[in-house]
Amino acid sequence: MTDVQQTDSDQPIVRIFDTTLRDGEQSPGASLNRAAKLEIARKLERLGVDIIEAGFPITSNDDFEAVKAISGEVSECTVAGLARCVEKDILRAAEAVREARHPRIHVFCATSKIHREHKLKRAREEILKMSVEGVKLAKRFVEDVEFSPEDASRTEIDFLAEVVEATIAAGATTVNIPDTVGYTTPERFHQIITELRERVANIDQAVISVHCHNDLGLAVANSLSAILAGARQVECTINGIGERAGNAALEEIVMALKVRNDHYGATTRIETARLYPLSRTVASLTGISVQRNKAIVGRNAFAHEAGIHQHGVMQHAETYEIMRPEDVGVPASELVLGKHSGRHAFRDRLEQLGHRLNDEQIDEAFVQFKELADKKKEVFDEDIDAIVEGMITEVPVSWEIVSLQTTAGGGVIATATIRLRDVKQDRIVQDAATGDGPVDAVYSVIQRITGVTVKLKEYELRAITGGKEAQAEVLIKVQQNGRTVRGRAYSVDIVEASAKAYLNAINTMIALEGVSTEAPEGV
Ligand code: KIV
Ligand code: ZN
Numbered sequence: 073m074t075d076v077q078q079t080d081s082d083q084p085i086v087r088i089f090d091t092t093l094r095d096g097e098q099s100p101g102a103s104l105n106r107a108a109k110l111e112i113a114r115k116l117e118r119l120g121v122d123i124i125e126a127g128f129p130i131t132s133n134d135d136f137e138a139v140k141a142i143s144g145e146v147s148e149c150t151v152a153g154l155a156r157c158v159e160k161d162i163l164r165a166a167e168a169v170r171e172a173r174h175p176r177i178h179v180f181c182a183t184s185k186i187h188r189e190h191k192l193k194r195a196r197e198e199i200l201k202m203s204v205e206g207v208k209l210a211k212r213f214v215e216d217v218e219f220s221p222e223d224a225s226r227t228e229i230d231f232l233a234e235v236v237e238a239t240i241a242a243g244a245t246t247v248n249i250p251d252t253v254g255y256t257t258p259e260r261f262h263q264i265i266t267e268l269r270e271r272v273a274n275i276d277q278a279v280i281s282v283h284c285h286n287d288l289g290l291a292v293a294n295s296l297s298a299i300l301a302g303a304r305q306v307e308c309t310i311n312g313i314g315e316r317a318g319n320a321a322l323e324e325i326v327m328a329l330k331v332r333n334d335h336y337g338a339t340t341r342i343e344t345a346r347l348y349p350l351s352r353t354v355a356s357l358t359g360i361s362v363q364r365n366k367a368i369v370g371r372n373a374f375a376h377e378a379g380i381h382q383h384g385v386m387q388h389a390e391t392y393e394i395m396r397p398e399d400v401g402v403p404a405s406e407l408v409l410g411k412h413s414g415r416h417a418f419r420d421r422l423e424q425l426g427h428r429l430n431d432e433q434i435d436e437a438f439v440q441f442k443e444l445a446d447k448k449k450e451v452f453d454e455d456i457d458a459i460v461e462g463m464i465t466e467v468p469v470s471w472e473i474v475s476l477q478t479t480a481g482g483g484v485i486a487t488a489t490i491r492l493r494d495v496k497q498d499r500i501v502q503d504a505a506t507g508d509g510p511v512d513a514v515y516s517v518i519q520r521i522t523g524v525t526v527k528l529k530e531y532e533l534r535a536i537t538g539g540k541e542a543q544a545e546v547l548i549k550v551q552q553n554g555r556t557v558r559g560r561a562y563s564v565d566i567v568e569a570s571a572k573a574y575l576n577a578i579n580t581m582i583a584l585e586g587v588s589t590e591a592p593e594g595v
Contacts, residue, residue: 087340
């Protein structure tokens with residue numbers, strides 16, 4: 073295979089291709105604004121991934137702009153933009169990655185019988201031609217072209233080998249073998265990669281990549297099996313987010329290669345101590361929380377409940393721990409700061425949690441931290457994450473809350489009185505309304521004052537830290553004329569967090585007015 077680096081120990085390096093911002097963002101319920109994508113991209117770069125798939129530029133203006141912004145900012149790793157083997161997709165992807173120091177265009181075309189016949193309605197020869205032409209067109213803009221035969225694991229092996237060989241001949245430098253619907257098994261996938269290596273005459277001119285979905289819970293196992301068979305790039309996402317049941321989890325693949333290096337004999341460039349902080353950033357920015365017992369980054373991953381286990385770990389950690397919490401960046405203690413903590417301690421903790429802010433941002437975060445510390449005695453890591461993530465917004469604020477008062481409970485009709493500032497016109501508007509509970513009353517007033525009518529589709533409330541002084545996080549989804557946007561906010565007061573989240577969504581809705589929501593067909 074081409075250009076597969078070796079480590080000092082002479083082990084091959086498996087390239088980590090992160091698709092959190094593309095396939096991950098396709099997760100039901102996840103959608104990230106440009107600022108959030110940039111924040112994740114910067115952290116992926118620091119984590120040490122080799123390739124960031126930053127988006128699918130043809131799908132929307134937002135996606136295009138996000139890929140462009142990431143291309144302009146990330147310099148240590150390759151930035152890839154996805155495109156179908158369709159001229160307009162490839163031109164758009166080429167434009168989006170133009171400023172990247174290491175640009176890649178990733179073109180794909182479905183090859184399996186079921187996709188050929190029912191989705192693309194094209195014969196094998198046409199698919200082959202589209203794939204080759206797609207690679208050739210992409211190659212006119214960038215040297216680094218990846219080709220994916222979508223649904224490869226359900227494609228007839230002879231046709232798959234033919235397409236792979238033809239696309240490498242056309243200039244593909246990476247050929248990615250996706251298990252698009254999470255159907256394959258570790259044994260079968262090993263065989264597919266082995267057969268491709270045996271049958272495709274020019275296979276040594278490209279890096280073999282794999283891209284596994286988790287419909288049967290086998291995405292990580294399938295990826296690792298492919299590595300044993302010779303794959304040297306894996307496509308994965310932080311926390312395993314992605315279409316349907318998700319993609320292979322980056323942190324699981326990386327730690328399996330590290331902890332079981334004796335078995336896999338391959339390594340990655342990932343700085344594993346950055347895994348946990350990034351997992352939390354992604355959970356928080358996408359609103360998709362990590363299950364408690366999730367391997368590597370779940371809250372319980374290093375918690376020992378049974379007395380016999382606790383005793384064992386205290387005597388010798390390796391009795392029940394195959395890796396140390398610090399190897400993946402789980403902080404030694406969760407309880408951090410209080411109202412007497414100074415700026416220095418606050419800045420140190422920000423760094424430990426993986427937040428790299430400039431001085432101005434630290435000042436802003438510190439003011440918010442002090443306000444929070446006045447309201448609650450103990451400020452936990454999650455509170456600090458929430459402060460930082462609350463700052464990562466680029467939605468222009470049209471309306472902001474000046475004051476909010478509610479009365480509810482004990483047989484009283486819930487009432488809300490709110491004063492909002494109309495930022496553009498610099499005026500204060502006050503109104504009051506009743507509702508079925510305080511949150512409903514608050515939402516009615518906000519709609520009345522702003523004049524923006526939206527339908528509340530989802531409302532999720534969660535405590536982000538423990539105890540009765542926990543900060544609440546409210547995540548909502550609202551809809552207007554077929555467009556759905558998310559709102560998110562934090563506060564120690566549930567009603568205030570609900571109001572802020574709602575206003576956040578309304579501000580987004582106002583900012584998006586006139587922006588198209590169309591997605592291309594056949595994706
Ligand atoms: O799952 C899949 O097949 C994909 C391709 C675009 C690589 O996401
Ligand atoms: Zn996928």
